[in-house]
Amino acid sequence: MLSQKTRYTIRALQHLADLYPEGRAQMGEIAEAQNIPAKFLTVILSEMARAGIVLSQRGRDGGYQLALHPVDIRYGDIVRITRGSLALVPCASRYAHEKCDHCLPESECRLRALMLKVRDETAAILDSITLADPIEGVPEFIEDQL
Structure with missing residues (x-):
């Protein structure tokens, strides 16, 4: 989050x-x-x-x-600057890697493998969108979607 x-x-x-x-x-x-x-x-x-x-x-x-042209500022960079990582768990972070407490060895942890895929897909999306890219309208919130 x-x-x-x-x-x-x-x-x-x-x-x-x-x-x-x-x-x-x-x-x-x-x-x-x-x-x-x-x-x-x-x-x-x-x-x-x-x-x-x-x-x-x-x-x-x-x-x-x-200070930079909006096309040179990627959303992924903004998240990394403010949050430190795009990863949802510390063991899946590329630049701020930490072993998780109370976990399996990293080579055996399927949750880590999943979170590495999530991190990579998230990075691919956020690093492909810049402040110069238009972000179209926000869809209406419908409670039935929950």
Whole structure:
């Protein structure tokens, strides 16, 4: 499951992508438009600036803008920056691998084998979609689908 931080980060970066290349947004504008708490947004934008994704400019005409073209920012990278991994379990992580507590040896664990496939498919999808790609309308939620 995506953390709230990751979801907020994606929404903030989508907002900035909509303004690219010339637009700049102030923090309050992003917070209000995307329903993100301002204190949380400060942390998120600082982290994205350190990662080279966002530029900030102080002053009256200041604000935040993407440091890269939206086509160069993949959703998979955003998740990795904010979450550390695309894997659902630590033993399936490519870059933050850890052995699971209370588990079978990795070479025998079918759950790990399954989670490696899930991680690879998730990475393939998220790494193929960028902030420049249109994300079409959201389907209506229907309770009967549950």
